Structure formats: structure tokens, C-alpha cells
Amino acid sequence: MKPSSLIATFALTLLLAACGGSAPDDDHPADEAAGHADSGHADAEEPQQGEHGGRLLQQGGYTVELAIAEDGTPPKYRAWLYRDGKPLPPSAGTVEVRLQRLGNIAENHALKPQADGSLLAASVVGEPHSFAVVVLAGIDGKTLRWAYDSFEGRTVIGAKIAEESGIRAAAVGAGTIADEHEVQGLLTPIEGREAKVMARFPGPIRSLRANVGDRVRAGQALAVVESNLSLTNYTVTAPISGVVLARNAAVGAVAGEGSALFEIADLSQLWVDLHIFGADAQHIRAGVPVAVTRMSDGVTAQTVLERVLPGTATASQSTVARATLANGDGQWRPGSAVKARITVAQQPAALVVPLAAVQTFRDWEVVFVRVGDTYEVRPVELGQRDATRVEVLSGIKPGDQVVVEQSYLVKADIEKSGASHDH
Structure with missing residues (x-):
């Protein structure tokens, strides 16, 4: 539990205790x-x-x-x-x-x-x-x-106490439940957007004009080499625009025939190769949306699945699904691991609530309905769910004010009040 949540729980307990517990309804x-x-x-x-x-x-x-x-x-x-x-x-x-x-x-x-x-x-x-x-x-x-x-499963929490504790209710209504798959993947340069800068003729390297990480443009001079054949200098230029990934040469060294002086890649776009296992590969198709999250800082970008490759990755025995990711700011780096959420389909639902709204109470799955300052448990029948929402089949109706944040605090206060199950 985060420190802020602990503080909110402690504050709610103190405030309710100071008021003598839950007020009568x-x-x-x-x-x-x-x-x-x-x-x-x-x-x-x-x-x-x-x-x-x-x-x-x-x-x-x-x-x-x-x-x-x-x-x-x-x-x-x-x-x-x-x-x-x-x-x-x-x-x-x-x-x-x-x-x-x-x-x-x-x-x-x-x-x-x-x-x-x-x-x-x-x-x-x-x-x-x-x-x-x-x-x-x-x-x-x-x-x-x-x-x-x-009364049972009921408590009263004043508006000010609820606000200070972070308890928030919202009207429930229709929404969508997504068929989603959480996968992991790797960022790679796009084939055809990589180049190796070669010396045309062998000879000593007289100068180098780019370093690793430099952005270069097509035709830009990168090195000067003295040809062993003509004993004259010639300029080696960048065949494409991009970023220098590697420099495999030093001034004074001899550039051999077929040796790469530099490696350059256009990283303005990257491939995201996502690994899909088992039966999931059978119903994931090109054209569905993908949310890719950078593990280093949690930044998420939206893209679309372009293709599912026909082969199987030998080492992992996974199917590779590929999407293209815009990288104009250069913050997505080739070789980095990412996580992604593939949304295969979205199913409309008459009533949905956030997963955070659902608690267990006795042997029920419940949400908490608010009317004024009074909160009461509502046993619900749940349907399909995704990473953030769940469908509600019965137990509440459209427009009900349901606690969607800090619902566990409401549960704790109801359990503290000890409301009986009077039969």
C-alpha cells in the first residue's frame, strides 16, 4: 500500500472515531x-x-x-x-x-x-x-x-471526510469490455533502413567526421580515405539519413576492402516485434490496436498490428506479431524490451465499473452505492472483464452512484460498524 493510502486510511479512522463512528441514517x-x-x-x-x-x-x-x-x-x-x-x-x-x-x-x-x-x-x-x-x-x-x-452493509461518511480520504463515487453506465492480451516484445530497426558505410578502395584512413549517436543526412561526408591504388584521397559519404550506431574505424588505420567504417540506421520509426504464445496466436490478426509501453519510464504509445509473421521464433517457440512505432523524438531505443496490450475486440456492455470499485463482502462480490452521505453494499453479478473494467450483469442500475476510488475504505468502515444480517 502506498504511503498516501495509509495516511488516508488512518485519517478516515480518526475522523470517524471523533464523530462517534457512522452516523445514523x-x-x-x-x-x-x-x-x-x-x-x-x-x-x-x-x-x-x-x-x-x-x-x-x-x-x-x-x-x-x-x-x-x-x-x-x-x-x-x-x-x-x-x-x-x-x-x-x-x-x-x-x-x-x-x-x-x-x-x-x-x-x-x-x-x-x-x-x-x-x-x-x-x-x-x-x-x-x-x-x-x-x-x-x-x-x-x-x-x-x-x-x-x-440495516446491514451500510455506513455514513460525511462529504468532507470522504473527500479528504480520496473516496470518490461516479454514476455508472454503459461501456465496452476489451478482449486484450498482455505480451512482451523487442524494438528493432526496420529492415531496409540500416546501412553499412564501406570504403570503396583499401587504404589508410586520413579523417573521420562522425561519432556514434550523431545524426547524419544522406550524402554527408563521414570519412576521407587515401586509395592504395591511386594514392589520392576520396570521400566516403552516408548512403542514408539516420543515426550513427557504430564507428568501426580510427584515423591512421587501414580501411580494408569490404570492411564497414560506420553503421547507420534510420530510427524515426521502429519495429515492435511482439511474442505471442499458445492459442492466443490463433485469433490475433493484423489491423487490431496495440498499446506499447516503455519499461524504463512507463510511457505508452498507440499503434496498429501490421502483420503476424508466418514462422515461429526458434528459441522461445512463440509467434511474432509486428507493429511499427513512430520515434520522432528518439526516445524509443532499438534493442529495448517493451510490454504491450493487444486489443483483439471490444464488446459493448450495458453496465461497467472500474475493477477498483469491486470488493468482497461476506461471500459476495460487491460495489458500494452512495446516496447523499450514506454508503451501502450492493451484491453484484459480474460478467466479462478486461485490464481496467468489469461488466455488471445485475445488482445495480444505470445512474447509480458507485464508489470508484478507495472503495476498500468504505468496506473497512462498514465492517467496523458491525451492521447485522437481521433475519
């Missing part, structure tokens, strides 16, 4: 009804439980035991009725559960009598089970009402 009805219970935090009083493990709601001699049943089935509300502590048949009353989720999202669950003596809702209670609850029951002609909070 005001995004639900006031707690005015009888039977108001805990808000779901670890330090709240635990509700009384009935024989079926449900929450006991009592009023005027009547009791409703309410639970979220998920014994191998999708979670649904189930209830049992009592009068003066004695069980009543499910036909003796009615039960309706009204939920208000974060963002003032209303959800109703009407429970129907079952043969096993309970009342059961047909509708599923989606995760997270975090909401303000109002329970309406009718027993013996009496209308009963309870209200309580049942």
Missing part, C-alpha cells in the same frame, strides 16, 4: 411507532427472538413473529401469529411488510396463509437486507403496526 421514516427496534449496529440492543428464530413484534397481547426464511430457497418473509402467547392459525390474521431501501425505494411484501401454520410472502427479499421496516398486521379485527430499522 435519516433516509427513512421517523421512529414513531410502537415496537421500534434496533438500527442494526453492533452496539444496538438485540431484538427478542421467537421459537422459529424470528423477531418478536408484540402489542396489546398480540404477537407477530417475523423472519426472512432462506432455508435453501430464495429469501422471503415468513410470519407466525400469537395471542396471549398461544399460537394462532395463519387464517386468523393478515401480515404485510413494507420496506424502504436506501434512496427512498419502496418495496411491499404481502404474506399469505400456508398449510404449515405460517404466513409466507410470494415475493423475494433481495440483498442487501438493509431497510427501514414497517409491519402491518390485522388480528381479530385489530390493526397493529410496528416500525424498526434493519
Whole structure:
């Protein structure tokens, strides 16, 4: 973890502790009804439980035991009725559960009598089970009402604290998921843009006029040699424009026939030879975009794959894919190793989030949705992903404000608050 991240985590912890932890949420009805219970935090009083493990709601001699049943089935509300502590048949009353989720999202669950003596809702209670609850029951002609909070995976972080901690949320929407391949390669001069400067006739070298690294132009004088045949001097010139890569001569030495005095290359463009292994070589084709990154400083340049060579590199048993890279500033150097990302295809997706937005919470993959200063976990079903983004198939909707930076700080604060999973 970077020092800045450690500082942000420490600052968030101190600031929240100074404020007494996560603040209560005001995004639900006031707690005015009888039977108001805990808000779901670890330090709240635990509700009384009935024989079926449900929450006991009592009023005027009547009791409703309410639970979220998920014994191998999708979670649904189930209830049992009592009068003066004695069980009543499910036909003796009615039960309706009204939920208000974060963002003032209303959800109703009407429970129907079952043969096993309970009342059961047909509708599923989606995760997270975090909401303000109002329970309406009718027993013996009496209308009963309870209200309580049942929060989980929720915390409140003030805007200033979030900003200082680097927590940032953004609206989610459509995007693309790329089929990408991370490979490595080598920069090489382009064939036909290299030249060896030769002496035409053997003889002693009288002068040299270029050094390694010099830029020269075609026709520029590079050396003067005295011919052994005519005993006259002649000038050796550069056959192409480029950079001097090597000088293989010294003044006074004898230039032999066929010996290279200089090696020159035009490095304004370079080849990037990328090594592709295994099955990846079967569906990488010319014409796809390539992002090449210089390992020395992380600079990235965009280019296009020009060809996939027909042979196989003997030493590595890899297929070589080649692209051309502009090198006008001369900062890309032949012989340097590079890494590259080849984008084979891009698939549109209805919803995408950055990989940094995704965390694990209990046994879920989740993101954190922000409404005002309140943050809440959202279990999500994920689809395809690439190096930076992941597709979200369910769990959030377009326009939701999702934490995209420092999401681990939100997770840490939720886990610190100890919000219960109240069934």
C-alpha cells in the first residue's frame, strides 16, 4: 500500500472515531411507532427472538413473529401469529411488510396463509437486507403496526471526510469490455533502413567526421580515405539519413576492402516485434490496436498490428506479431524490451465499473452505492472483464452512484460498524 493510502486510511479512522463512528441514517421514516427496534449496529440492543428464530413484534397481547426464511430457497418473509402467547392459525390474521431501501425505494411484501401454520410472502427479499421496516398486521379485527430499522452493509461518511480520504463515487453506465492480451516484445530497426558505410578502395584512413549517436543526412561526408591504388584521397559519404550506431574505424588505420567504417540506421520509426504464445496466436490478426509501453519510464504509445509473421521464433517457440512505432523524438531505443496490450475486440456492455470499485463482502462480490452521505453494499453479478473494467450483469442500475476510488475504505468502515444480517 502506498504511503498516501495509509495516511488516508488512518485519517478516515480518526475522523470517524471523533464523530462517534457512522452516523445514523435519516433516509427513512421517523421512529414513531410502537415496537421500534434496533438500527442494526453492533452496539444496538438485540431484538427478542421467537421459537422459529424470528423477531418478536408484540402489542396489546398480540404477537407477530417475523423472519426472512432462506432455508435453501430464495429469501422471503415468513410470519407466525400469537395471542396471549398461544399460537394462532395463519387464517386468523393478515401480515404485510413494507420496506424502504436506501434512496427512498419502496418495496411491499404481502404474506399469505400456508398449510404449515405460517404466513409466507410470494415475493423475494433481495440483498442487501438493509431497510427501514414497517409491519402491518390485522388480528381479530385489530390493526397493529410496528416500525424498526434493519440495516446491514451500510455506513455514513460525511462529504468532507470522504473527500479528504480520496473516496470518490461516479454514476455508472454503459461501456465496452476489451478482449486484450498482455505480451512482451523487442524494438528493432526496420529492415531496409540500416546501412553499412564501406570504403570503396583499401587504404589508410586520413579523417573521420562522425561519432556514434550523431545524426547524419544522406550524402554527408563521414570519412576521407587515401586509395592504395591511386594514392589520392576520396570521400566516403552516408548512403542514408539516420543515426550513427557504430564507428568501426580510427584515423591512421587501414580501411580494408569490404570492411564497414560506420553503421547507420534510420530510427524515426521502429519495429515492435511482439511474442505471442499458445492459442492466443490463433485469433490475433493484423489491423487490431496495440498499446506499447516503455519499461524504463512507463510511457505508452498507440499503434496498429501490421502483420503476424508466418514462422515461429526458434528459441522461445512463440509467434511474432509486428507493429511499427513512430520515434520522432528518439526516445524509443532499438534493442529495448517493451510490454504491450493487444486489443483483439471490444464488446459493448450495458453496465461497467472500474475493477477498483469491486470488493468482497461476506461471500459476495460487491460495489458500494452512495446516496447523499450514506454508503451501502450492493451484491453484484459480474460478467466479462478486461485490464481496467468489469461488466455488471445485475445488482445495480444505470445512474447509480458507485464508489470508484478507495472503495476498500468504505468496506473497512462498514465492517467496523458491525451492521447485522437481521433475519
